[in-house]
Amino acid sequence: MPAKKNYWLLKSEPDCYSIDDLQRDGTTFWSGVRNYQARNYMRDEMKPGDGVLFYHSSAEPPGVAGIAEIAREGYADATALDPKDDHYDPKSTQENPIWMMVDVKFVKKFKELIPLNELKETPGLEKMMVTQRGSRLSVQPVTEEEWKIVTKMRK
């Protein structure tokens, strides 16, 4: 029996990497995550085919911009191994990587972004991590119920 599909919310600052960039690239490495909880999700729980809500953070307005999909399970984050990279971490090695990345594939861009405000007002999303005050985690699990609600909010 195939493993049950999981759902995620990935934050990106659109000034840095937006849904349009993902649409252009098709697939990208989700590198540079330097938080252990987020790392654990990527290393232990993400698998190809999982659904991704692509979230624009530090944007005006912040919100869910579209849908993507996990294309490759966690592997060593190359940016942690490169001394010239801003995200270089000397504690991480190819044999013993501390940080992980996954590959993410574009699925669709919503006709209109779903602003965080609207998520907060939508019944069923009260417990969603991103709607909680002070939620900073850049890789968040999303329940199947939340996924269904959010993905039905836009074309």
Next chain:
DNA sequence: GCCAACGTTGGC
């Protein structure tokens, strides 16, 4: 630009 939240670091 401000500041709340919160993860990380380092002195003890």
Next chain:
DNA sequence: GCCAACGTTGGC
């Protein structure tokens, strides 16, 4: 192992 200081995230 505690906890204050510090840095970062991210909404507003």
